[in-house]
Every structure is written in structure tokens, then in C-alpha cells.
Amino acid sequence: MAEPNIVLVRIDNRLIHGQVATQWTSSIGANLILVANDEVSTNKMRQNLMNMAAPQGVATRYFSIQKTIDVIHKAAPRQHIFIVVESPQDVLRLVEGGVPIKKLNIGNMHMSAGKRQVATTVAVDDDDVAAFRKLQELGVELSIQRVPSTGVEDSAKLFG
Template sequence: MGNIVLARIDDRLIHGQVAVVWASHVKADMIIVVDDEVAGDPTQQMLLDLAAPQDVETLYLTVDGTLEKISQISFNKRVLIIVRDVSILLKLVEEGLPIKEINIGNMHFKEGKRQITPTVWMDEKDIEAFKKLVSLGIKCEIRRVPSEKGREITEFIQEV
């Protein structure tokens, strides 16, 4: 199984911040986007590939196909996983994906969500998913870029 060096929630998926800053920071040589829509859309994949560093391999997987595919990746690969939604990571963790820490980058406004930080908006479903992840011993930290001081999600979900 690939060596997961970062699991990130970012509804923009691959973009400059992820591709240049985070991939470099964790020395990733593979970015895996877990997203059913993107996994089935070669045009979106091509556009996301344009934002990825040339020396970093990209892979686009459906949620249901992720565990099987990741188990086939060499442990020598340093893998950065990106999803749009916390519920995807919760499902993958519950199915056995070995994630110890989650980086929360961008969860933008959608109807029914309230602002937690300038870049993170959540609804009750998101909060419950984060509570479950924390109860499983997974560190969940809001941090846009590596140079920024991270803030534990528990600072925000206890008060909400």
C-alpha cells in the first residue's frame, strides 16, 4: 500500500496551493483524488493535471475503488490524498485506510453550512463526521498552507 503522507480536504481538489506547496512540503510523488465525478470525467482530470507538478503522478479514483487501488501502490510511493468532503475520508477510514491525520484546507460555502473559519464552512453532517474521526484517534487540523499554524478541529466543533 502506498505511504500516505497527507490526507487533505479541499473542495478545489488540485490547485496551486496543493500542487506546489503541500506536495512539495510532504515530498509527495503521487496525488490521488478520490471523487466519483472526477474519476469518470477525463476532461476534469486533464484540467486538474495541468495544476499538478510535472514530477508528481496523478490518479483519479472513485470512493468505492480507492481501497483496492491503493493496496496495489508500492509503499515507496509518497501519496497525497485529496477529497472534497469529510464524509469520503470517514468512509475510507472506516473501511480500513490507514490515515492518522487529516488536513482541512477549503470547505467552501454551500446552502445550509455555517462559517467556522474564513475558508471552512460546515453543516451538522460535517461536524458529526469530524467528531467520529477524532473519536477514532485521527488528528484533524485546519491549515491552509504548511507555513500557517494549524488549528485542531476540536477547537471549533465543541462550540458549534
């Protein structure tokens, strides 16, 4: 079975929104944005809002983490898939479920109670750090980058 053509996996707790949808999608040549999120997979209102933010000519799918694991290997080679998730824990579930993720782009993880700011747009707690560490052990390359035009920040910050 051919590997699914995953062009980027990104953590962004806003999931699909204007800037990400347009800049990342065009810079990586994606034609399908797959939001892997248990809550959004059943929330039509959030899906409709995200569809409005998605670039013209790019398909969108809203799957639960488990459904993503179950169907990703059925993707056609012509599907250049941009997977967007909300948290490192969700990425870890995908990887442990057999989704072939080699690189992870860490975009936005908002500040909230119990989290510490480690990069311009990234705040983590101990649980996030543990998930990132596990992903690294599983061979996933981590990079912090807000938009394609900005530099990549040092992912070591995640553990500092």
C-alpha cells in the first residue's frame, strides 16, 4: 500500500483560519486540508466557518483522530494532504495509530492557565512537553514556524 501523500502536519489551535489556510496551503502545494479533531468532526458550525477560510480549490475534511487513523492509508497519491491538529497529544495519537508523520510544524499553541510561553506563538505545559518528547523519540522532526515567510524557531525551546 502506498504511503499517503502528507505534505505538512501542523499544530494550530485555531485549526483553519485565513492566514494559515492561504499561506501554508500554497507554499506546500496542498490540495486537501484534513482537520483531525474529535470535537470539530461533529461540529457543523465550526466546519462551515473553516470552509469559508479555506482557499479556493482546496478540499477540506473534518475527521476524528480515530477516523483519520482508519482512512489515511486510503488516500490517493494525487491528494496532497495538509493535516491540521489542535495539540501535540493528538499528533501522538495519530503517530501511534500508524499515520506516517515524519515532520511536525508547531504553529499556534495559545497561552492558558498552567502553560508557559516558550516561543512567540507557542505555550506549553508538562503534558505537551511529554508528548513532544515522545514524538521526537518516535523519530518525528519538530519545528516551530508561524508562517512560511518567518524563520523556523529552535524546537529545543519546547523542552526548556
